[in-house]
Amino acid sequence: MRSGAKTAVIGGVFLVFAGGVGYGAYNVYNGMSGGGTDAETKSATSEVKTGPLSAAEIDQASKDFLTKWAQGGDAAAVAQLTNDPTGATPVIGAYRTEAHVTDAVITPGPAVGAKVPFTVKAKVELDGASKPWTYTSELTVVRGLSTGRPLVSWAPSVIHPKLTKTTRLETAKASVPPIKAVDRNGVELTKEKYPSLGSLLDQLRERYGKEAGGSAGVELMLKSDADPDATTGSGSTSADESLLTLSKGKEGTLKTTLDATVQAAAETSVKKYSEASVAAVKPSTGEILAVANNRKDGFNAAMLGKQAPGSTMKIVTAAMLLEKDLIGATRTAECPKNAIYMGRTFKNLDDFSIDGRPFSQSFARSCNTAFIKLIDDVGDDGALPKEAAEVFGIGLDNWKTGVASFDGSIPSSSGGEAAAQYIGQGTVQMNVLNMASVTATAKNGTFKQPVVVAPSLDDREIATAARSLPSGVAQQLRSMMRLTATSGTGATAMAGLGGDKGAKTGSAEVDGQETSNSWFTGYHDDIAAAAVVEAGGHGGDAAGPVVAAVLAAG
Template sequence: MRSGAKTAVIGGVFIVFAGGVGYGAYSLYGGSGGGAGATTRSAEVKTGPLSAAEIDKAAKDFLTGWADGTDAADVAQLTNNATAAGPAISGYRDQAHVTKAVITPGTAAGAKVPFTVKATVAFKGQSKPWSYSSELTVVRGKTTGRPLVDWAPSVIHPKLTDSTVLVTGEASAPPIKAVDRDGTELTKEKYPSLGAVLDQLRTKYGEDAGGSAGIELMLKADSGSEDGSGTTADAKAAADQSLLTLSKGKPGELTTTLDAGVQAAAEQSVKKYSEASVVALQPSTGEILAVANNRKDGWNAAMLGQQAPGSTMKIMTAALLLEKGLVGADKPAECPKNAIYQGRKFQNLDEFSIPNGTFAQSFARSCNTAFIKLIDDTEDDGALAKEAQEVFGIGLNWQTGIPSFDGSVPAGTGSEAAAQYIGQGTVQMNVLNMASVTATAKNGAFKQPVIVPRTLDDRKMATAARSLSPDAADQLRSMMRLTATNGTGAKAMSGLGGDKGAKTGSAEVDGQTTSNSWFTGYENDLAAAAVVQAGGHGGDAAGPVVASVLSAG
């Protein structure tokens, strides 16, 4: 393999060549033998780094055994986790219905061996070619010393996980023609960031949209993965993902709340950064207008992510302090360069201070200490958690229309409570949550986010216990306007007009040298929030993402 491997199919026979030496000829699932059985165990347990020859042989034995159709249990023994590998290998033939395959190994890079698969999938008289690339890694067995394939489901297919399986059959849900609020079609090809969202919409609403199912090769949640209720949390959140269509079904039309123009802007904005997410929604209705992610794994982190939101959390903290009468936007507020709370030191960025400043100035410049110094005055360790739930709807089991995480602000005590006030510690949010928080500040009342109209089904909407008090809402909006015009969000929001407000955030993450960049803002009746992993200051990376989306509204 290291000298450039080649494959050939001659009369239905599978041949792998490396460096001019044929590994052998195998009929796919024809039982010609020699694959898994070619490996013998040495009486002496070897140790130390693997040689190139050991890596080549281990990869060859596994790939030829897999392609040959050798008993899956035997092929699984060529991995370091035979119990997990066996079902995935047998399922490739028995559940995915792969009837032919040519596996072409590439040049090894150390212990990693890339390969391509060109296969045929056949089911009930329908067949289609299927190709993809994957890789395997060879390791030395801990107890045997043998070179073994380091088992991971992604060896079989790069999207396969412990909680999913490959299945070919009638699609579990008919295809959909998803359209935006004005009837513009939304496709994965034109809006690639919507891939996961469209799959989830199809899974939930395909049958109700009036279409008929076709035959497809699908990545499905594995109902046998246990968490006490039948499936893992990841599997329950996963939507069936179509990998290959053997025969098309008839799509039904599904109207979403998305806006094609805003979605296009969101797609372009996140492409400027690796690992970025953004959500835009309408404060007056809670309708989601755009969801976009730029991630290698394709995961919908915008709606399912759980991270510390940094100082964007100060929107809720400020609302709490305003409602309790502990601060006023135009009233004096202490902002020293650092503060100690129950033995833990907190400081502002570069240890700045604001002598004789107002609370609005502390908010606009994101002064940590101005917030932390007021914790004891709330006289309630759970005050922030209550404000988050009762006013901003956090943790109320949102029914957006597809799987989503609705935020978490647990009751904090001691220095942990202080960290929560500035969006660190145990606070967990995603950009959907922060866009909703901003929308609540703008609107004065929580509107549960939705991505399909409420009239589509009878799902129950989450309802906050109360609205933000009018006086606190007015002051909060004035402080967000100051942030957007003269504070940390001014540069990013400078190109926007109308009624606008913003809040920046930087969230420190263990093991990460640069903080995550967070930004949330609104312009008129459009709110958006973004996060850029390791993007630094909120206004530097996430800020331009939000501004681009708001300008498209």
């Protein structure tokens, strides 16, 4: 240990306040911002203090907690240094008894306000197998409501950043063997190379590890007590996650429908924007080729997100209007600057209008009013949800992709709310996998439920739609999407793609958000993709290049 460091060692578990992290060792051990006096300590215990915490109080409270935790003694005594001893006690105790941490070096960093970061370098040991384990976390000091004492604000994430109220740390023989997930061509898929697949790979292991033919080893797991199809408060799925392997098991090989080349393009393209997601599917089969997210919360929004998709929803609306013979791709349609329905005013971007032109132009330029003007002629507020379910497989709540997913929702609405659904606003909820599937159905003519592993692997029954698009309707829909991709709002993004292509752009307004979410969906030969960039503005500007890059890789 470096000279000058202060340590506390009891039972092989110790805390180190090292001098090499930007401040003096003596100051750290006696108060991270200069130390407190005996008078201050006595004052804090003899009367209920109020007001903001001092730097000395923050330093002393964090030092006391980290020292007692590192000493590995009575968990209840450590928990008394938090503002929730009842909740903290079992989690702190389990760190030794269930996670089997046998020793640790805890190095605090300089406080930032009331937050104190720290690094843990530990050893996990069970049945003769051991491995070093390093991670970082942080604690926050608050003033106790009744005592006025500086206390650690309790949350399971203090002990480990991934711990929540529904997860726990456990070192044991794994309940399922590890898997070697491979793409459709046998290329290995790892979290390190494809970070967006992290939660998906965890779910695949949990669901199919036993069928893949491997054998389990000893691992430190982040175990979830939630439903495996649910999502946790942190935005991740509830599948168990391996944090450390003490002794390796034997991997079983699991083949997925993913395409490593397309996945790589998806990973790269979403990194250009914050809060971006993309998904790609194969129209002829429904096989998922790629799923990628770039989000601060780590949430798999591509498969589990629920957002208004904006004008990309007009693919479904146009199909419904075509089936009712209320429009035709070559028939003239009205596209005024604005339209009023049930007291609600709908406008076009920059108040544009189109006079005396075919409906395909209104579709290609994403004219909102051309769709709204036809609502009275439809005469059925439930027509759009019905079209989405019967033809596009949306809103049936029965997709079985192989992992947790959301299959879209267009609830029954009326009046102005139903009108908003026509242009992908209001109560419509979608994610990019849903919209990639909608585009795939438009391209293929028949809905193929997206899957990431073959249904034959577990004999699961996948969803089917009640009917296909009539051939004439499908042809007109594709012709309008082709026009959008070649001379409409999607032309710039799709310019680099030749062959058979089609697209639809969307900008979805969000309450309390100045800039709209950017949506884009398109197809190129036998691949369809959709993307969303939150607060990205026009569909073709942000989400468009993401989709184009993924389509080009396919």
